[in-house]
Amino acid sequence: MNTKFHSRSQSDRIKYIIIHYTFADLPSSLETLTQDEVSSHYLLTDGEKPFFYKLVDESKQANHAGLSSWKIYNQLNASSIGIEIVNLGFSDTPTGRVWYTYSQAQIDQLILLLKKLVARYQIKPENILGHNEIAPQRKQDPGPVFPWKKLADAGLIVWPDQNNVAQRLAIYQNQLPDIAWFQQKLALHGYAVPQTGLLDKETQNVIAVFQSKYRQTLFDGMPDAETAAILDVLIFSN
Known part of the structure; x- marks a missing residue:
């Protein structure tokens, strides 16, 4: 050989x-x-x-x-x-x-x-x-x-910058993105998530998993302004 x-x-x-x-x-x-x-x-x-x-x-x-x-x-x-x-x-x-x-x-x-x-x-x-x-x-x-x-x-994983999250939070508190936006961003992040534009149980499960990692004070699977801000910052970071 x-x-x-x-x-x-x-x-x-x-x-x-x-x-x-x-x-x-x-x-x-x-x-x-x-x-x-x-x-x-x-x-x-x-x-x-x-x-x-x-x-x-x-x-x-x-x-x-x-x-x-x-x-x-x-x-x-x-x-x-x-x-x-x-x-x-x-x-x-x-x-x-x-x-x-x-x-x-x-x-x-x-x-x-x-x-x-x-x-x-x-x-x-x-x-x-x-x-x-x-x-x-x-x-x-x-x-x-x-x-x-x-x-x-410890430098092992990416984490959302809190200043950037705060800036985006003000935007999303004024107008929350629709469900299709969340589904698209979650898919870009890496998750297998439906692309239906509907807040179905499968999408809620994915949002809850995301929240349970990056916002552990509330992980109910409901899309909100803080979740949108964190997700947006992480997508931009990657």
């Missing part, structure tokens, strides 16, 4: 990093991710000193994303690294849904790993995503209390 020549047109298989919560404790998470059909490359524990289990080699595909899409890519198992974080997700109570927080120690360890993976595979900031972003009609992890802003502060 002659290996003298190398094509210029090539890239790493890994283009995305997908973050999940396990919705279970550590023993159950390990059992699921090692004995069932679901798998991930890494599992981050939830003890006092969290650490990673490496469950699937990065050169191999893990089955963590399922039916998924982002921008022009579908079935993201083949092009991503999956990171599961031990976290119980949420509990539904008589007074509403309660989401379980992530420890600072977990996030510190996650950031360290993400920086290594980004350097190794040249992952773009817009390609570090939550499971709910690539499957907004069926997934909620890593949830609305996952501290995305800390990842932004």
